[in-house]
Amino acid sequence: MRSMKQAGGLALPAMGLGTWRMGESPARRGEELAALKAAIAQGITLFDTAEIYGDGAAETLLGESVQGERERLLLVSKVAPSHASKAGTIRACEASLKRLGTDYLDLYLLHWIGSVPVEETIEAFAALRAHGKIRAWGVSNFDLEDMRGLPEGCAANQVLYNPQSRGIEFDLLPWCQARGIPVMAYTPLGQHNKVLENAAVKAVAAAHGATPGQVALAWGLRQEGVVSIPKTGHAARIEENLGALKLQLTPEDLAAIDRAFAPPKRAVPLAML
Numbered sequence: 001m002r003s004m005k006q007a008g009g010l011a012l013p014a015m016g017l018g019t020w021r022m023g024e025s026p027a028r029r030g031e032e033l034a035a036l037k038a039a040i041a042q043g044i045t046l047f048d049t050a051e052i053y054g055d056g057a058a059e060t061l062l063g064e065s066v067q068g069e070r071e072r073l074l075l076v077s078k079v080a081p082s083h084a085s086k087a088g089t090i091r092a093c094e095a096s097l098k099r100l101g102t103d104y105l106d107l108y109l110l111h112w113i114g115s116v117p118v119e120e121t122i123e124a125f126a127a128l129r130a131h132g133k134i135r136a137w138g139v140s141n142f143d144l145e146d147m148r149g150l151p152e153g154c155a156a157n158q159v160l161y162n163p164q165s166r167g168i169e170f171d172l173l174p175w176c177q178a179r180g181i182p183v184m185a186y187t188p189l190g191q192h193n194k195v196l197e198n199a200a201v202k203a204v205a206a207a208h209g210a211t212p213g214q215v216a217l218a219w220g221l222r223q224e225g226v227v228s229i230p231k232t233g234h235a236a237r238i239e240e241n242l243g244a245l246k247l248q249l250t251p252e253d254l255a256a257i258d259r260a261f262a263p264p265k266r267a268v269p270l271a272m273l
Helices: 026-041 053-065 086-100 118-130 144-148 172-178 199-208 212-221 235-246 251-260
Strands: 003-005 011-013 046-048 074-079 107-110 137-140 154-160 183-186 226-228
Touching: 026 053, 026 235, 053 086, 074 086, 086 118, 107 118, 107 154, 118 137, 144 172, 154 172, 172 183, 199 212, 199 251, 212 226, 212 235, 212 251
Parallel strands: 046 074, 074 107, 107 137, 137 154, 154 183, 183 226
Antiparallel strands: 003 011
């Protein structure tokens, strides 16, 4: 799996696995745990979670799945804005580490901007890094002006990016690319099946003997510096998602998708879920 260097000194693979909504349902827990273990077995090394996902349940589930494999994996979690004071961030990180059953996070993100000054959260990140509890820090749901206000050292920006939500292409994505800051794309398959059920996407998929989901993922991965983190709780979907890494979309394919989902012609506020 191709990887890219990032500002924090880590090498991020092009694709990982998200865990939003995982761990919330006892009835789905076994299937979700099997999916996480299948992902590891098939070579996925990057896993994204957050303290607010299932009020910590996603971290607990992920922690169970990575036992015995931790050293070869990259674990990413996020501090909620309500916990983002210096002391709160440190406490939140320590709680995440306990749920994940690990001594350190590879990447720790501020989930979105809240009432706490970002500078205070970054002070906490520096302290956590000095004590070996995180290897690098980054942000999530930061727009261009938010990114411009950050000091050196931001290792990633995790944002919504898919064919139906592509406003970052106008300014935020080029800015990050120019500075070597990876963009972690969440919800890369789109929302409410509007991408997967689109006629143009289906036609491109049929032409390549691929699935619409693989086309959506390959579309995002065409961009330099984009890391895709699709979420699935089904083991069978892991292999399908990984197949997108081998799919090369043609200029004609991309033009067809542009006609269905027009690229931005001006700056627009950052969309987020």
